[in-house]
Amino acid sequence: MDVIGFWTRSWTSDDPAAVRKLLAPDVEVEWNLDAPVDDEELLQVQHRIAGFADKVTVAGETLAEDGATLVYDLVAPFGTARMVEFLAVADGRITEVRQVYDVTLTDRYFPGLYDN
Amino acid sequence: MTMPEVHLAGGTCAEALRLAPVAIAMRAQGLVTPVLIAAGPEPTAVARTWIACGLAADITLPASAGHSAAIRRYDQLWAARTPAAVVVRGDNLGAALAAYWRRVPIMHMDAGRRSGSLVADDADADRRLLAQVATVHLAAAPLAAMNLLDERVVPGDVLLTGGTAVEGTRLMAGRTKRPAKPRANRVVVAGAGAANEPVRAAMLAIAAQHHDLDVIGGLSMPYPERSRLIAVADVVVTDDVDLAEEALAAGTAVLVPGEGGGLTEAIHAGSARPVDAEAGEIVAAMAELLESRVRRDSLGLGGSPYGDGLAAVRIAQATAALLGHGQFPDPMPARPEAGVAHF
Numbered sequence: 001m002d003v004i005g006f007w008t009r010s011w012t013s014d015d016p017a018a019v020r021k022l023l024a025p026d027v028e029v030e031w032n033l034d035a036p037v038d039d040e041e042l043l044q045v046q047h048r049i050a051g052f053a054d055k056v057t058v059a060g061e062t063l064a065e066d067g068a069t070l071v072y073d074l075v076a077p078f079g080t081a082r083m084v085e086f087l088a089v090a091d092g093r094i095t096e097v098r099q100v101y102d103v104t105l106t107d108r109y110f111p112g113l114y115d116n
Numbered sequence: 117m118t119m120p121e122v123h124l125a126g127g128t129c130a131e132a133l134r135l136a137p138v139a140i141a142m143r144a145q146g147l148v149t150p151v152l153i154a155a156g157p158e159p160t161a162v163a164r165t166w167i168a169c170g171l172a173a174d175i176t177l178p179a180s181a182g183h184s185a186a187i188r189r190y191d192q193l194w195a196a197r198t199p200a201a202v203v204v205r206g207d208n209l210g211a212a213l214a215a216y217w218r219r220v221p222i223m224h225m226d227a228g229r230r231s232g233s234l235v236a237d238d239a240d241a242d243r244r245l246l247a248q249v250a251t252v253h254l255a256a257a258p259l260a261a262m263n264l265l266d267e268r269v270v271p272g273d274v275l276l277t278g279g280t281a282v283e284g285t286r287l288m289a290g291r292t293k294r295p296a297k298p299r300a301n302r303v304v305v306a307g308a309g310a311a312n313e314p315v316r317a318a319m320l321a322i323a324a325q326h327h328d329l330d331v332i333g334g335l336s337m338p339y340p341e342r343s344r345l346i347a348v349a350d351v352v353v354t355d356d357v358d359l360a361e362e363a364l365a366a367g368t369a370v371l372v373p374g375e376g377g378g379l380t381e382a383i384h385a386g387s388a389r390p391v392d393a394e395a396g397e398i399v400a401a402m403a404e405l406l407e408s409r410v411r412r413d414s415l416g417l418g419g420s421p422y423g424d425g426l427a428a429v430r431i432a433q434a435t436a437a438l439l440g441h442g443q444f445p446d447p448m449p450a451r452p453e454a455g456v457a458h459f
Contacts, residue, residue: 032248034268060184062191069187069217082241084249086217100216102244104267 003089004068008058012072014050016043024093031099033106035114042097045114049074052110066090074110081105119149120200120439122223125190125211126173127156127204129339130358132165134205134225137283137428139171145429147436151199155189155211157181161338168340169287183242186210187217194218200439201251203431206358209242216249223435226279227253228260229357232377252438254431256422257381258450276447277430278423281358285365286425288343301328303349304402307335307359308373310393315353315373318398325399326406334359350412351405353398355379360388364420369405369412373398387418424448 003022010018020043029042050056053074059082060071067088074081081102088096106113124139126132135152142150154162154173157180163173177189191214202215205225215222224246231237247253247269255261256279264274304322308315319331332345335356343362346352352363353371357378363370370388372379382388391401405412430445437444 060182060187062184062187064188064191064195067217069184069191069213071183082245084213084245100245100248102241103248104244105241 003092003094004061004063004070004087007087007094008070011046012050012056014047016047019043019046022094023097024090024095027094028096030097031101032103033099033101033114034103035116041114042099048113049110052076052113067096074106076109079105079109081109119147121151121197122148122201122203122435122439123151123153123175123194123199124203125153125155125208126162126166127186127208127211128206129158129161129165130362131156131205131208132162133169133284133288133339133343133362134280135203136166136169136171137280137287138203138225138431140287141428141432142435145432145436147441148200148432148439151175153177153190153193153211155180155186156208165339168291169284170291180210183210183213187214190214191217194220201435203435204246204250207239207242207246209246212246212249221251221438222249223252223254223431223438224250225254225277225431226256226260227274228255228262228264229378230260230263232375232380252434254427254434256427259381275430275434275444277434277445278425278427278448279361279420280423280427280431281361282365282420282423282425283428285343285346285362288340289347289366292340292344292347299330299348301330302326302406303345304329304331304351304353304406305334305345305349305359305363305368306331306353307333308353308355309335310355310374314393314395314398317395318402319353321395321399322402322406325403329406351402353402355393361420361422364388364418364422367416367419369415371398371401371405381421382418385418385421387415387421389415 029037031037055075057073059073062069070085072083084100086098124135139150151174153175155177159176180186180189187210201221203223204211253274254277261274306319323331346363347366349368351369354360355374360370372388372390374393376390433445
């Protein structure tokens with residue numbers, strides 16, 4: 001199964017059920033947003049991005065045996081913010097998600113993205 | 117005891133010139149082992165730049181265009197040979213992301229430099245992302261450090277070291293043979309990105325007016341020829357930060373067409389002169405500078421606000437400190453304000 005491709009398609013098309021299936025039960029999640037994160041927070045923020053953005057495109061993809069680096073352009077109505085995602089994969093499940101946002105433009109174009 | 121390996125990732129010739137003094141300082145301090153990596157779209161040119169500096173690339177990666185290919189090349193290397201830390205300079209986002217992926221600490225030279233443009237800028241977007249993954253931000257000037265603080269980078273992770281173009285330029289000058297006889301014609305080095313068309317039109321007009329003038333494109337020229345020509349030039353006309361920085365380090369007058377957002381410190385310090393990106397304006401400003409040695413020297417003597425010649429030593433010391441050897445260096449002292457006497 002193309003785990004990385006399925007992951008990208010699932011969350012950018014706002015399919016939280018599919019995203020949840022791909023995450024390992026003990027998945028480790030990190031991001032550089034100013035808020036604590038776990039898998040539920042991650043799903044919530046991805047859902048908000050997919051819902052608010054005009055579109056989310058993959059600007060770059062680097063695959064390795066045990067993971068991938070993905071660069072996304074998050075196209076909002078007033079501008080585009082970039083996000084880089086590092087994934088680790090084992091046994092067909094995603095075991096680690098690390099997201100690095102351009103926080104300046106994320107806060108500008110996706111206000112309230114990670115508010116509780 | 118083996119010393120920790122620190123990989124210096126050179127993605128362009130300009131990066132290679134600035135990384136070379138850091139490698140030399142690391143070797144002199146003897147606390148870490150610097151490993152020079154020639155990479156990017158033209159790794160052979162990067163390796164040649166190091167040869168011109170009296171160094172040799174330890175590893176040459178296959179050519180890679182774009183971030184994805186660069187990440188793949190670096191990741192393949194670092195999967196097999198993981199360094200204790202990585203030093204990247206400027207816009208080398210590919211190397212930084214690959215290091216972050218492998219959880220290798222990243223020392224980012226020339227951190228915090230921004231175009232200052234109000235419109236969306238891909239280069240600035242990449243720089244902001246690089247700032248998010250860097251471990252220590254080595255800023256070349258106070259304004260660059262302020263840009264990082266504005267982007268909520270933790271102040272304790274920012275160190276004002278200065279840039280290493282000053283040392284790189286000196287290193288190159290010390291290794292370049294002086295020509296047996298001086299050039300017959302005066303030299304103007306030109307190279308512009310955003311303001312390319314008006315600069316080109318202006319240079320054609322200037323060359324037609326001054327028959328004793330050689331106008332030479334500086335952006336795609338290899339080292340050490342580029343350094344040699346910058347050093348003998350009367351004026352360098354450019355909005356390219358790297359080219360301008362090298363000219364400032366060599367004491368050559370710099371004319372900046374356009375907004376000059378990336379060269380704000382140099383313009384404020386009086387070392388570079390901004391001019392509207394319009395051919396007529398550039399021709400007039402050039403004529404003024406070419407006619408008056410005093411005006412040229414008054415710009416050139418301002419020096420570079422992007423370093424004091426000790427940046428490489430600070431960066432080497434900071435890298436060793438990050439790896440548990442010694443203490444972090446003191447920041448680069450602030451320059452006195454122009455026109456204010458300090459006793």
